[in-house]
Amino acid sequence: MPDLSHGDDAAAVNALRSAVMRLSRRLKHQRVDESLSPTEMSVLGTLARCGTATPGELARKEHVQPPSMTRIVALLEAKGLVRLEPHPEDRRQKVVTQTEQAEAMLEESRRKRNAWLAGLVVELDEEEWAKLREAAPILEKLAHL
């Protein structure tokens, strides 16, 4: 449990915030599949990890409001990337599952995504990349808190 009372910590927090905002803007542009928004990609990633989820669960996990998730799920369904089925126990809810097509697309886009990020990462030295690689799962944890 860090106390964050150091000047270094404040600087780290600033650097983190600034970098996250800029990187997110560039990621939006460099999207691998032109027809998929960053959040749509993120939802597919979540489904790949969690298997299935209800729209409400997805909204909470992605930190968007329920109506936004309704729209995102509808777009993904229209593209054949998810299936919507009735919830077995609660008829108010629905169950979202990714299709085989989504699986294939994720696999394909992983390569493209690496290619783009690699273009940035090769500018780093080995030590910097090692530090970033260690930080990646922690950033993920942070985003989930």
Added chain:
Amino acid sequence: MPDLSHGDDAAAVNALRSAVMRLSRRLKHQRVDESLSPTEMSVLGTLARCGTATPGELARKEHVQPPSMTRIVALLEAKGLVRLEPHPEDRRQKVVTQTEQAEAMLEESRRKRNAWLAGLVVELDEEEWAKLREAAPILEKLAHL
């Protein structure tokens, strides 16, 4: 110069992308000054570091298109946070400078920002935070490449 051929690297890249997108969405919400968008904040941060810049330079640094920066700078000027002056050598260009008011606001918001991020970071253990702190400047470098 990493080669990115390991599976671990691909996983790190995925984690990085996903975390950056989610964190950016939450940062947008948790903005400290309600009247300032994330990009406006980022522009002020850039000016604080670089002193002065032309709108074109700012657009390139923030990775937005020139018309977007025109709008952002105009909003910041209307709020009294930047000054726009004619370029001394090239009458097509302008020079953007931050005001004393912007300086004070950045100082103030730094505290608030820490407070919010601290709420997440205290959930990490010391080791995780140490790794994240080391990664922060590298992320910043990445965002600038």
Added chain:
DNA sequence: TATTGTTATACTCTATAACTATA
């Protein structure tokens, strides 16, 4: 002729409020 910045316009994503159906 090329470049800087602006104006006009449209699009994407997300939010809030009001509604429906089920618990």
Added chain:
DNA sequence: TATAGTTATAGAGTATAACAATA
């Protein structure tokens, strides 16, 4: 009465295209 999801609508932020002024 509360909860899951949807519909309708609005707003924020950014982009593209066309334009003006200067180099």
